[in-house]
Amino acid sequence: MTIGQITGIGWVTAGGMGNAKACDAFSMQCGKLPQIKPESVFSEPYPYFRRMDAYSRLGLVAIALALKDADLDRWTEKRNIGIIVSTEYGCLQTDRDYFDTVTSQNAISPSPALFSYTLPSTFLGEAAIRFGLTGTTFAVNAPGPLGRAVLRLALESIADGEAGKMLCGVCDLNGPPLPGINSNFPPGAVFFMLERFSEKNSCAYGSIGLDLKNRICFNGTEIEDILSLVPMCLANYHARQKNMASI
Secondary structure, eight states, X not given: OEEEEEEEEEEEETTEEEEGGGOSOOOOOSSOOOOOOGXXXXXXXXXXXXXXXXXXXXXXXXXXXXXXXXXXSOOSSOBOEEEEEEOSSTTHHHHHHHHHHHHGGGGSSOOHHHHTTOSTTHHHHHHHHHHTBOSOEEEEOOOSSTTHHHHHHHHHHHHTTSOSEEEEEEEEOOOOSOTTOOOSXXXXXXXXXXXXXXXXXXXXXXXXXXXXXXXXXXXXXXOOOXXXXXXXXXXXXXXXXXXXXXX
């Protein structure tokens, strides 16, 4: 059953950062994440961006790039768009940094700046304020294939009529340097803009929904995870662009 369409994709990974309509390739691999300059992402000055923790900056930029890709980054009235993120470690490193300020100097001066980012969903609120989004926002720690749970939750939200548009994706830094901590996924953030299906939307990467066996399918093909979905979207989009150019 077709529920929605993918209209925007944005990412920040060790392979680079960008949005799907401006890039030919995508990779998410282990390595150092790129340094993010807010002026290269946001159309208006955003001085507060530099005060955020690294995890929040990472997620916020991927969301901004996905909104730009879907031509939804500019707004004059608030929109009923929700955000769901799946994260393995969330803000754990920020929590540790904040706890260090609590235990130092007999807890006389714990950092209020760090404290405000000791929730894995804080950056979702930042995105909602920055882009005028009023839909449901929450973070999950979901086992299984990367990002599949948030895709399902976003599709269910659209199908239930909670929102006509949903942002969903994954966001994680490298695992903290603790004994026994080994990340199952590379660091980075990838977000998708899902919109209710419309035959008139010619800019979509393709349709996404649940089949009769309740499997998530993109253009009728079952997807395993977000890492496999991005290349499928890119291939479909560029094939369509090539066909249009040859007409």
